[in-house]
Structure formats: C-alpha cells, structure tokens
Amino acid sequence: MSQYQAVKGTKDIFPDEAVQWQFVEGVVRWLAGLYGFNEVRTPAFEYTELFQRGIGATTDIVGKEMFSFLPDPQGRSLTLRPEMTAGVMRAALQRNLLSQAPVHKLFYISDLFRKERPQAGRQRQFTQFGAELLGVSSPAAVAEVLSFMMGVFETLGLKGLRLRINTLGDLEDRARYREALRTYFLPYADELDESSKERLEKNPLRILDSKNPALKDMIFGAPKLFDHLKPEAVEEFEEVLSLLRDRGIAYEVDHLLVRGLDYYCHTAFEVTSSELGAQDAIGGGGRYDGLARELGGGKDMPAVGFAVGMERLLIAMEKQGLLEGLKPEGPKVFVVVQQQELSGHGMQVAFQLRRAGISTELDLAGRSMKAQMREANRLGSAYALFIGQTEFESGQYGLKNLVSSEQETLGLEAVIERLREPSIQESLKG
RNA sequence: GUGAUUGUAGCUCAGUUGGUUAGAGCGCCAGGUUGUGGCCCUGGAGGUCGGGGGUUCGAGUCCCCUCAUUCACCCCA
Numbered sequence: 001m002s003q004y005q006a007v008k009g010t011k012d013i014f015p016d017e018a019v020q021w022q023f024v025e026g027v028v029r030w031l032a033g034l035y036g037f038n039e040v041r042t043p044a045f046e047y048t049e050l051f052q053r054g055i056g057a058t059t060d061i062v063g064k065e066m067f068s069f070l071p072d073p074q075g076r077s078l079t080l081r082p083e084m085t086a087g088v089m090r091a092a093l094q095r096n097l098l099s100q101a102p103v104h105k106l107f108y109i110s111d112l113f114r115k116e117r118p119q120a121g122r123q124r125q126f127t128q129f130g131a132e133l134l135g136v137s138s139p140a141a142v143a144e145v146l147s148f149m150m151g152v153f154e155t156l157g158l159k160g161l162r163l164r165i166n167t168l169g170d171l172e173d174r175a176r177y178r179e180a181l182r183t184y185f186l187p188y189a190d191e192l193d194e195s196s197k198e199r200l201e202k203n204p205l206r207i208l209d210s211k212n213p214a215l216k217d218m219i220f221g222a223p224k225l226f227d228h229l230k231p232e233a234v235e236e237f238e239e240v241l242s243l244l245r246d247r248g249i250a251y252e253v254d255h256l257l258v259r260g261l262d263y264y265c266h267t268a269f270e271v272t273s274s275e276l277g278a279q280d281a282i283g284g285g286g287r288y289d290g291l292a293r294e295l296g297g298g299k300d301m302p303a304v305g306f307a308v309g310m311e312r313l314l315i316a317m318e319k320q321g322l323l324e325g326l327k328p329e330g331p332k333v334f335v336v337v338q339q340q341e342l343s344g345h346g347m348q349v350a351f352q353l354r355r356a357g358i359s360t361e362l363d364l365a366g367r368s369m370k371a372q373m374r375e376a377n378r379l380g381s382a383y384a385l386f387i388g389q390t391e392f393e394s395g396q397y398g399l400k401n402l403v404s405s406e407q408e409t410l411g412l413e414a415v416i417e418r419l420r421e422p423s424i425q426e427s428l429k430g
Numbered sequence: 431g432u433g434a435u436u437g438u439a440g441c442u443c444a445g446u447u448g449g450u451u452a453g454a455g456c457g458c459c460a461g462g463u464u465g466u467g468g469c470c471c472u473g474g475a476g477g478u479c480g481g482g483g484g485u486u487c488g489a490g491u492c493c494c495c496u497c498a499u500u501c502a503c504c505c506c507a
Contacts, residue, residue, distance in 0.1 A: 005498075060505050064431080083507085112507085117431080119501060128507055209505090261506095270507095281507055309507030338465050371459085373467035381467095388465055402467070 009116070009124025015328045020314055023326055025109055027155050028129045035148045037107035037131050042087040044111065048077040053294055054086030056262025058202040065114040067124075080113035085263070085288065085305055086295070088132045093297045103135035107148075109310070121279035121312045130285070130307035137287045137302035139236060142267050143243035149271070149283060149306045150249050157322050158313070160274040161282070163250065166257035167237040168265055169229040171290055177228040178204055184222050191218065209258050219256070226255050233266065240267055263288040267304070275316040282316060283308035330380030331361035332419050333399075336372045338388035346387050349397070349412065353385075356416045376402065383419065 006012055013021065032039070048068050055062050067080040081087050088106060097104050109129040116122055131148055133141050146163075153161055168174060181204040189197060192207070196215065199206045208219055226234070244251050251269075259268045268286035276282065285306025292301030317323050333353060337346040346362055353360040361379060363372045376384050386398035386407075399415055400407040410418065 008498080065505080114506080116505070117503095118499090119503095122506075126507070130507090259506095278502060279506070283507060285507095307507055312507060334467095336466070368460090368464090369466060370461095370463085375467085377467040384466075386466070390465090398466085400466070405467090407466085 007124070009118040011123065019326045019328050020317075020323045021310070023323075024156065024310065024313060024317070025129070028107070028109060028152055031148060031151050031155060032107045032131070035105070035144070035151070037105040037133075037148065040088055040091065040106040040108050040132075041110070042081075042084070042091050042108075044113075045078045045080050046087055046090065048079040050086050050090055050295070051079055051082060053296075054089065054263060054291060055083065056203075058199075059262060061114065061261070065116055067113050067115055081110075082112055082114045083261070084108055084110055084112065084128060084130055084307060085132060085261075085291070088305075089134075089288075089291050089295055089297075089301075089303070092132075092134055092301075093292060093295060098135050098301065101135075103133070105131065105133050105144075107131040119279065120277040121309070121315055123311060127310040128307040129310060130305060132303060132305035134301060134303045137266070137289055137304045139239040139243055141302070142240050142287065142304050143247065145285065145304050145306055146244065146249060146269065147247055149285070149308060152308070153271075156313075156317060157320075158273070158316060159320060160316075162252060162272045162274075163269060164254040164257050164272070165241070165244075165251045165267065165269040166254055167226070167229065167233060167240075168258070168268055168286075169225065169233045170265055173225075173229050173233060174205070174265070177223070177225050180223045180228060181205065181207070185218075188218055191215075203262070205258050208256050224255055237267065259284060259286055263291040263294065265289055269306070271308075273312070273316040275319040276312055279312065281309075282312045327380075329359075330382070331359045332381070333358060333360050333383040333385050333415075334372065334376030334379065334381040335360060335362040335385045335387065336369060336376065337363070338369060338386070340366050342387050342389070342392055345392055349385070349387065352412065353416065353419070356420060358416065358419045385415065 029039075048066070051066060052062050057063070061082050066082055068077050069079075070077055088108070092098070092104065107130065109127065111125055111127050113125050115124060118124060129152075131145055133145050150163070169177070182200065185192065185196075185200055185204060185207060189200065192200065192215065196207045205225075207215070208222065229237075241251065241253070257268060257270060259270070264286040266287040266289070268284075270284040271282050272280040273282045274280070283306055285304070287302075287304045289300045289302050291303065293299055314323070335346045335350045335353075337343050343363075343366065350360045350362045361376070361381060363375060367375075373384065381402060384400045384402055386400065388398075391397045396409050396411055397415060398407055399410050399418065
C-alpha cells in the first residue's frame with residue numbers, strides 16, 4: 001500500500017464513478033435551466049466570522065465541525081465553507097445584486113467541508129447542489145424552489161422519498177416560543193441529556209430535534225410552536241401547502257421539524273430517503289429572510305433555498321439501480337497498426353480523424369496487434385481501423401465494425417464519411 | 431468527541447486447535463493465430479498478511495500498542 005492515502009473522510013472518484021456524477025449534474029443543470037436558475041460559484045473559503053454570524057454560533061457546524069485556519073499569524077481566521085448559503089448571501093450583498101434586479105435565482109454544485117466523524121453517507125468533503133432564490137420568499141417562491149428540487153428527484157426516477165415540512169414563524173414568534181419551551185423544560189432539567197441541557201440555555205428549539213428515545217414523551221408534551229404563530233404566518237404556511245398540492249408534490253407536515261441552522265424562518269423542509277442508513281436526509285432547506293440583516297446587509301432580504309447531498313443522492317440511486325449501464329463512453333474508432341514502424345502514420349491518421357470530429361484512440365505503448373484489439377474491445381470502441389504495410393502504401397484502410405465484425409476497405413475520406421456523426425447543431429435542428 | 435467493527439494480491443474474499451517456499455475467483459500481461467478483439471485453453475507478473483512491539487522452537491493465526499476502515503451515537507445534505 002502506498003505511503004499516502006486519501007485524507008480521512010475524503011475519497012477519489014475514478015472515471016467509472018465520475019460518469020454517474022456527470023449524469024446527475026447534467027440533470028441538475030438541465031432542470032435549473034428550465035426553472036430559470038443560473039449558476040453561481042463562490043470561493044471555497046471565507047472569513048470565519050461569516051459562518052459564525054450566518055449559521056449561528058451555537059450550532060454544531062460552527063461549534064465543532066469547521067475546518068478553520070490562519071493564513072498567517074496576524075491574519076484573520078479563514079474557514080473552508082461548511083455550507084453554501086452564507087457565502088452566496090455574502091456575495092449577493094457584496095455585489096448589491098438586488099439593486100440590479102429585484103429577484104435573483106441562483107443554483108450551485110459545490111464541494112463543502114465539515115470535520116465530522118465519517119460514516120455511511122457522511123464525509124468530511126462532500127458535494128451539494130442547491131438553489132437560492134433572493135428577493136422574494138412568498139409562498140410562490142417557496143413552491144418554485146421546492147418544485148425544482150423535487151423535479152430533480154422525479155427526473156432521476158428516485159422513489160421512496162419523504163418530504164416533511166414545517167413553519168417556524170417569524171423572529172418574534174420564535175422568540176416567544178423559545179421562552180415557552182424554556183419554561184416547559186426547566187423543571188425537567190435533571191432528566192435531560194447533556195446536549196439537551198446545553199440547548200436549554202442556548203437554543204431550546206433544538207431539543208425538539210433530539211432522537212433520544214428517553215426524551216420522546218417529554219418532547220411530545222412540549223408546547224407546540226404552531227400555537228405560538230401569528231395568524232398571518234399560519235395563513236402563509238397553508239398557502240405554501242396548497243401550492244404544493246396543486247403541483248402534485250406529496251408532503252407531510254411535521255411540527256417537530258427544526259432545522260439545524262439558525263437562519264431559517266417560516267417554511268422549513270427536509271427530504272429523507274428510505275434507501276439511506278442513519279444519515280437519511282438527502283436534502284433540506286427553507287426561508288431565511290433574516291440572514292441578510294445578520295450579515296450586516298442593513299435590512300432583511302426575502303430569500304428561500306435548498307441543498308441536496310450529491311453523495312447521498314447517488315447512494316440512493318445506486319440502491320434503486322438507477323445508475324446501471326452508465327460507463328465512460330468509448331472511442332468511435334481505434335487505430336490499429338500492424339507493426340511499430342507504422343505507428344507514426346497511425347498517429348497521423350488518428351489526428352486527422354480527430355480533427356474531423358471523430359473520437360479516436362490508438363496504442364501508445366507499442367503493443368502487439370492482438371493487444372491493440374483487446375484494448376479497442378475493452379474501451380468499447382465501435383470500429384477498428386487497420387493499418388498494415390499494404391494499407392500504408394495504398395492509402396486504403398481496413399475499417400472493421402467491432403459489433404458486426406464486418407470489414408471493408410476504404411480511403412481516409414470515405415472512413416471519415418462513414419464514422420462522422422451529425423454535429424450537435426444538426427441533431428438539434430433535425 | 432463516544433461506542434462497536436474490520437484490516438491477507440489492483441478488486442471480492444479463503445486461510446482449519448499457531449507448524450515447512452501464503453491461496454482462489456475476477457482483473458492485468460503474454461502465448462495458443464508472427465495482419466484482427468470478445469469465448470476457450472496454457473502460462474506469467476503481482477502480497478515485508480496495515481505498522482510496531484511481545485509470547486513461542488515456530489505467529490497471517492495469540493497478547494499489547496498504534497494507524498486506518500466501516501457502522502452507529504451525535505449532527506446534518
């Protein structure tokens with residue numbers, strides 16, 4: 001084994017797997033286009049304060065999962081981005097996007113970093129695709145974002161998903177509810193587990209998230225956030241649900257759903273897959289109108305977004321056999337030379353074929369004809385082009401169809417004619 | 431951070447109560463056809479048995495340490 005191996009929680013993706021990624025990414029980009037989301041790319045690291053302010057200092061992500069470092073002893077601390085929303089919002093504020101147009105629809109496919117203990121569906125470097133809709137967060141905007149997300153799953157053919165949705169109310173609602181929760185849990189303080197005790201102080205909402213079975217009854221009896229909402233918030237939530245029904249998107253209302261990032265308000269949602277292990281959340285998101293103010297934007301900015309874990313998505317697809325048959329595309333033709341002295345001419349022919357837009361492979365290792373043919377077969381080449389002494393002299397090559405095994409003798413122009421595929425433009429017109 | 435799990439060829443794994451030069455399948459390379467692949471046959475390359483220490487006449491097999499893996503808690507995508 002090599003002296004070096006991939007860092008804990010990271011992995012290499014070789015061509016066989018890379019084509020699966022390309023397939024999913026292609027669907028994401030295609031649907032993003034249909035829904036009018038344009039790609040945004042932000043830096044892989046930001047100032048640490050951005051995440052502390054944006055995500056919330058009491059969250060696990062900020063508290064113990066960030067890869068932070070000092071670029072130099074006097075410099076400001078930097079952090080490898082653990083999620084995308086804070087960075088996108090920072091970029092939007094910095095560019096003052098909303099002064100250029102009142103609504104922006106952005107999507108991304110990006111690598112993120114979190115210092116967690118790796119397990120099934122959880123790595124330290126992972127990839128999310130997601131969308132951020134800035135400028136409006138109306139029920140229509142929420143439905144727009146959810147439709148895009150669910151549309152990706154539907155297009156990919158993924159089954160067995162659960163969409164759970166909840167409303168967290170506005171900041172005032174949450175503040176009132178926080179106090180109600182604290183009052184409720186305080187008498188039970190001794191029965192709470194360590195982490196819940198801490199949350200009681202800092203962020204009692206997240207006690208509801210606990211999966212600790214010992215706390216189940218206590219949580220069940222807790223006051224409901226829903227009862228602390230203003231009527232407008234309830235009304236708005238109903239409208240979101242109504243829009244989802246209109247679009248045939250199945251959901252379950254779950255009043256215990258609390259997202260782990262502090263910036264969410266009003267609608268929050270999460271999608272889980274039955275194909276995954278303990279880490280079954282495949283995507284999630286919600287509204288975050290207050291994030292802009294939190295980041296020094298001076299005022300709230302209506303915004304709603306989601307993020308989906310690519311690795312988890314791929315695991316679920318694999319389990320459902322949705323990735324079968326995906327493999328790197330082989331060349332159209334493999335140039336086979338009889339002997340090494342002809343390899344120079346073989347290269348010339350290969351380059352001319354490539355210039356003509358035909359994917360062409362050739363042997364670079366000076367191997368036997370048999371080995372070259374094996375290689376052509378392994379790569380899944382459609383044709384083999386034989387160049388022996390006779391062909392070299394006559395300029396008439398042997399073109400063999402590797403599926404039908406039929407072979408014909410043709411000049412280079414005729415070979416190109418036979419192998420040339422219609423260009424993309426042509427096939428689009430056709 | 432806590433708990434458990436597993437580390438033998440590129441991959442998936444066998445290796446019996448510790449006993450001579452560590453095996454299989456797949457993959458790879460070559461030959462069988464010195465001008466033609468897939469199937470088949472034959473042969474070959476490839477392993478300091480994760481690393482270190484210990485017990486023993488003898489350790490892939492037992493003990494300790496260490497590193498890594500995987501799964502779960504936690505949290506999240």
